[in-house]
Amino acid sequence: MACRILRTLRAMNIGGVAVYSEADISSLHIREADEALSLGDGPAANTYLVSDNIIAAAKASGAQAIHPGYGFLSENAAFAEACEQAGIAFVGPTPEQLRLFGLKHTARALAKAHGVPMLEGTELLADVNEAQQAAEQVGYPVMLKSTAGGGGIGMRVCYTAAELVDAFDAVVRLGKNNFSDAGVFIEKYIERARHLEVQLFGDGQGGGDCPRCARLLRYSAVTRKCWKRRPRLTCRRGWPMRSVRPRSPWQGD
Numbered sequence: 001m002a003c004r005i006l007r008t009l010r011a012m013n014i015g016g017v018a019v020y021s022e023a024d025i026s027s028l029h030i031r032e033a034d035e036a037l038s039l040g041d042g043p044a045a046n047t048y049l050v051s052d053n054i055i056a057a058a059k060a061s062g063a064q065a066i067h068p069g070y071g072f073l074s075e076n077a078a079f080a081e082a083c084e085q086a087g088i089a090f091v092g093p094t095p096e097q098l099r100l101f102g103l104k105h106t107a108r109a110l111a112k113a114h115g116v117p118m119l120e121g122t123e124l125l126a127d128v129n130e131a132q133q134a135a136e137q138v139g140y141p142v143m144l145k146s147t148a149g150g151g152g153i154g155m156r157v158c159y160t161a162a163e164l165v166d167a168f169d170a171v172v173r174l175g176k177n178n179f180s181d182a183g184v185f186i187e188k189y190i191e192r193a194r195h196l197e198v199q200l201f202g203d204g205q206g207g208g209d210c211p212r213c214a215r216l217l218r219y220s221a222v223t224r225k226c227w228k229r230r231p232r233l234t235c236r237r238g239w240p241m242r243s244v245r246p247r248s249p250w251q252g253d
Contacts, residue, residue: 001069002029017061019054021047035061048072049180051079055086065089071151071178075102103147105185121187128168134186135164141191144168146175147183154178157189 002018006029009016018033022041030036037057039047047053049072058066066083068074068091077098083090093101101107105124112118122134124147135142135158144167146154154174156167168184176182 002027003032005067005069006032017058017063019048019057037061043177044072045177045180049178051076051082054079055082055088058088059086063088065091067091071153073180075148075150076180077102103181103183104145104149105147105183108185119188119190122185124183124185128165131164131168131184131186132161135161138186138188141189143187143189144171145185145187146171146179146181147185148175148179148181150179154184 006016006018015034016032017035017037018029019037019039020027020030021039021044024030025038037060039050039053039057041047051073054066054073057063066088068079073079074092075098077095080090080092080098081095084095092098099106100110108118108121120138122138125131125134131144140161141157141159142164144156144158144164149155154171156163156171158164158167171184172182175184
């Protein structure tokens with residue numbers, strides 16, 4: 001993704017600056033960037049998750065905007081807010097929107113409040129004992145999820161209480177190390193589920209832009225089965241995005 005962003009910037013005659021940990025010094029995006037600044041050595045918690053260092057690098061390079069990519073701080077409301085306070089544009093949702101949608105359990109709460117059908121699930125869990133009790137109520141199999149997780153990181157399917165106990169600390173650790181958030185919750189796991197994703201691109205004034213994949217979406221076999229429900233679900237889930245700024249498009253799943 002970083003390479004694609006840099007190539008797009010180059011096509012727009014905009015300079016691109018990359019940041020990296022020393023472990024990634026040989027990565028392709030470092031060579032493609034007009035300038036590359038090190039965040040130091042060590043794990044993500046000491047490099048890519050230290051917002052102050054990233055903002056300091058942006059200021060040192062004279063960058064006017066930060067594209068967060070995905071993972072790490074890309075859905076972190078505090079980071080987006082820190083960028084705004086530093087006078088640097090955050091290429092993404094507003095801090096307010098990230099507080100609602102950046103964490104899965106708050107997004108679930110908002111969807112539930114607006115009548116969107118959802119799988120049975122829980123709020124954040126305090127410990128493994130509470131997780132076991134919740135899983136018994138929801139019914140196995142369950143999915144143990146990091147509320148801040150993304151990209152497949154921080155999810156574990158559990159078919160038994162023993163598997164849940166084994167997975168709990170690991171999912172907490174993944175969330176903390178990769179997203180600076182140790183919160184976890186449980187959802188009912190559906191085997192052989194279909195993933196139907198509707199992308200929304202808001203202009204900040206109540207309008208939207210259809211993605212290039214709209215035709216593929218319309219003619220896919222799964223979508224045809226769900227077509228009657230899709231518009232209703234999209235409108236219900238998408239209404240809170242009216243305030244998306246023109247410079248900060250937001251994509252919803």
